Amino acid sequence: MFISLSKFKLKGEFERIVMITVLHLSLFLIAKFYEFIRYEFSFLSFIGLILWFVYSRFFYKTVKNLFYTYWTMTLITSLFLISDLYSSLVTYNDLSLFYFYGLSLLLLVINSYMLRTPLFYPMVSWWEYDFRYRNDVKATIKYGDASDEGRIVDIRGEAGGIAFFEDLEIGSKVMVAPEFNDLNQEFEVEIVSKRKHSVGRPFIYGVKFIFSGKEDRNSFEKFSKFWQFERRFKQKAKILTGRA
Numbered sequence: 001m002f003i004s005l006s007k008f009k010l011k012g013e014f015e016r017i018v019m020i021t022v023l024h025l026s027l028f029l030i031a032k033f034y035e036f037i038r039y040e041f042s043f044l045s046f047i048g049l050i051l052w053f054v055y056s057r058f059f060y061k062t063v064k065n066l067f068y069t070y071w072t073m074t075l076i077t078s079l080f081l082i083s084d085l086y087s088s089l090v091t092y093n094d095l096s097l098f099y100f101y102g103l104s105l106l107l108l109v110i111n112s113y114m115l116r117t118p119l120f121y122p123m124v125s126w127w128e129y130d131f132r133y134r135n136d137v138k139a140t141i142k143y144g145d146a147s148d149e150g151r152i153v154d155i156r157g158e159a160g161g162i163a164f165f166e167d168l169e170i171g172s173k174v175m176v177a178p179e180f181n182d183l184n185q186e187f188e189v190e191i192v193s194k195r196k197h198s199v200g201r202p203f204i205y206g207v208k209f210i211f212s213g214k215e216d217r218n219s220f221e222k223f224s225k226f227w228q229f230e231r232r233f234k235q236k237a238k239i240l241t242g243r244a
Contacts, residue, residue: 017054024107031100118154119206122161142175163202
């Protein structure tokens with residue numbers, strides 16, 4: 001899998017995210033080392049400390065490479081940090097330790113908030129092999145003088161994700177025409193990021209919607225509501241089909 005980001009649109013923000021990750025992990029490991037030295041100085045605790053260093057290295061790689069396992073590891077880390085916050089007050093009664101863990105957790109929350117956009121992590125339903133229930137919408141992608149079929153796989157805020165087999169340049173602008181009944185509208189988007197998971201699968205593009213006026217924005221809001229309705233409808237249809 002490879003990932004490309006727009007040099008001007010996302011590089012600076014992504015570098016800030018990486019720096020926050022380093023600071024988060026540094027505070028976490030300092031707290032673990034302090035806890036080991038002062039309260040849990042033993043061979044087993046030393047092995048545990050080494051494992052936390054190894055875990056932190058893997059966590060850093062998930063951010064650096066924008067792996068989807070970041071979200072699983074974030075959940076695990078958050079649970080441990082909440083447990084550590086409780087232990088620092090109830091078991092050790094140590095405010096310094098509490099502040100280290102608290103700041104680490106706060107930075108983790110900030111990081112996750114910044115990474116939640118489809119520009120970094122488009123949500124693609126790879127696990128859903130039945131296209132009737134996939135959370136996507138067919139669309140015609142117009143690039144240059146050509147056009148081809150693609151799929152809109154994610155919409156959050158004014159950003160989205162598009163699955164498309166053609167290799168498009170980062171920073172290029174294309175027209176996206178969704179296939180649905182209520183609105184006959186094309187949207188201009190800018191390619192901000194792209195990733196390729198494996199051979200045989202399409203590129204996944206993180207795109208930013210461009211609005212030339214109020215009418216474009218209103219049309220997008222209508223489409224966004226349709227997208228949410230379509231997603232909920234497919235989820236309900238799958239549940240009902242499974243019960244039949």
